[in-house]
Amino acid sequence: MFKAKKETSDGKLALILLLPSALLILLLIGYPMLSNFYISFFQQSINPNLPSEFIGFENFSETLGDAEFYKSLGITLLYTLLVVAGSTALGLYVAILFNRPFKFRKLARSLIILSYVTPSISLIFAWKYMFNNGYGIINYIGRDILHIFDRAPLWFDNPTSSFILVVLFAIWRYFPYAFIAFLAILQTISPTLYEAAEMDGANIWQKFKAVTLPAIMPVMMTVITLRTIWMFYMFEDVYLLTNKVNVLGIYLYETAFAFNDLGKASAISVILFCIICTLIIVVRKRVNLNASS
Amino acid sequence: MKNLKLHWLIVGLMLSVVLIGCSSQSGGSGGEDKGVTIEFMHTSVEQERLDVINGLISKFEEENPDITIDPVVVEESNLTTKIVTLAQSGELPEVIEVGQDYAKVMDKDALIDTEAVNEVIGNIGGNNYYEGALKLVRTEDGESYRGVPISGWVQGIWYDKEMLASKGFEEPQSWEEVKEVAKAFTDVGNQEYGIALPTVENTFSEQAFSQFALSNNANILNSEGEITLDTPEMQEALSFYKDLAQYTMPGSNGVTEVKDAFMNGTAPMAMYSTYLLPAVYEAGKAENLGYAIPNEEQEAVYGTVSSLTIPAGLEDKQKEAAQTFIEFLSEGENATEYVLMSPGGAQPVSKNVVENETYQSNEVIQAFGDLPTEIAESFNEIKVFGLVDDKNYVKMGDITSSNAIPLMINDAVVGGASVDEAMQTAKDQLDKVVD
Incomplete structure (x- = not known):
């Protein structure tokens, strides 16, 4: 009886303590989402005092009938796939390398996360200068020192090289996130499991497949899920690096702020939300998160 | 006892909310007190x-x-x-x-x-x-x-008087003279260029190109407010811009590239705004700076x-x-x-x-001597896209926002598209924007 009363009282306390956060989430996330959904059915002017015209699903049909949208979607999916795979694999590889004692380990670990903690804008400008057509160090080394090419390639003016560079930039910038997450989980794996595997005659790959992978799977899925969401909506890195890679973030931004078509921009963001939700649900259903057990 | 604590907690939470509310309001009422x-x-x-x-x-x-x-x-x-x-x-x-x-x-x-x-x-x-x-x-x-x-600010062709004089040139007065000077100073192998020209996909290129177009009587809109991108005059202007761009640095040149090229002597001429003047002054070269305006059928100063x-x-x-x-x-x-x-x-x-x-x-x-007065007075000679017979078309705002003109310039100059292709793409895009 006393226990039941205590539980009710704790439950109430928990609810009260959670209430401000819940209200904040509703206010800051729920309301804008609903408002965005609402706007997507209107021809909306920038001026809220001018009447908005209800146009049903026209913004959606216009977006889905636009070849440029599918081109952007394709680029974005490829960009997301390459960056998520690249940054996760590199993060895992470096974490495995760093999960052993060596001199200056702490310093090395701090240095490895530099690209992740440095503000984007500094890194982007550093890359733009490195690949500058006139005085970039890459062209200087390739043309003047190593004589790999006679004329400096226009790195950020060619759509293909621009795409490769934005992918490489993102992998380099974001792999430390995966590295930190993997290093933390790797440190929890008991060395006896590896010893047992060795006694069974397992090689490095077999040890990774039978011991490491199942143990890190929940963390890997979280890293992949979050990175997929973040890369799918990526805007500033690509926008500031080049004009040649038109990912969906840029397509959306231009619709809203270059063409001032707020209704269509809202419809695009609703479509993107549906795509990313479906993608995440499918991925999470297909991968067995409890593999470690 | 526990209930008492819970009540105090609720009261505390509510008090905090009220205090936060009051604190944000007090800023406003402070303002009201002053008027x-x-x-x-x-x-x-x-x-x-x-x-x-x-x-x-x-x-x-x-x-x-x-x-x-x-x-x-x-x-x-x-x-x-x-x-x-x-x-x-x-x-x-x-x-x-x-x-x-x-x-x-x-x-x-x-x-x-x-x-x-x-x-x-x-x-x-x-x-x-x-x-x-x-x-x-x-x-x-x-x-x-x-x-x-x-x-x-106004924009024009800034030139290094000493550099031009070293090869026997004076202030270029026409398109052909600009090209002649640019050609004389270009040595691609040594990374020397005749003119630092904007080619980037943003308004900087539109502003620079507009001076050549308007000096050839080519505007984006006519007196009825219709798009007039595909006129022979506009085609001539874009062809000339593309031609001139062979004497500029390769790739998409933005504000930084153009300014750097002029300031470090890579190019003796640059299409830039008056915001070049503070850097020229800092470098102690104020007296050596000249200002020319593109001229074909008429002079066209861009200004904002x-x-x-x-x-x-x-x-x-x-x-x-x-x-x-x-x-x-x-x-x-x-x-x-x-x-x-x-x-x-x-x-x-x-x-x-x-x-x-x-x-x-x-x-x-x-x-800068008489130059600032000359520049200030050039405001009266300003010609911009969308300003036709003193009628300042509001739709030009949408045209500029759409970025269609800079894309056209970049496509033709950097992307390797022909003038006709680039103009057609831009026209298709502008038709959608204006509709």
């Missing part, structure tokens, strides 16, 4: 410029104790995003510093109180401004204005005006305060201080600044 508080959104983010603006605000508040100015500082690149989001929430500041292109976009959506702006210009006196500056902010019907001009505007839908008290503040900033001494935030770069748009003693005695202005 009226208005916001002033500007783009002077650098500390030295901020100090000047804040100094002007303090001076204004001393003279007008019943008005409080709350500055809202925004990066120039974020200004349009900020305006759209603030407009959507009905929270636009009472005074906004905005360029002529985005003022058109705001005007199209009835976000500007053109009557209030007109009153301010009437009170200051329209004769005080250069006609060219006023033309850029005049509404399409010619009856009113989208903003009160406060400063501006930064204006102070008042959003529509304000209460009378706020509107009057905004008008008083803009009039204060437009007074000779204060407008001079505003312009001299970047001496040489920002140009005066009114005669009361040019004639002001502080402006004339500024060491940067003096270092």
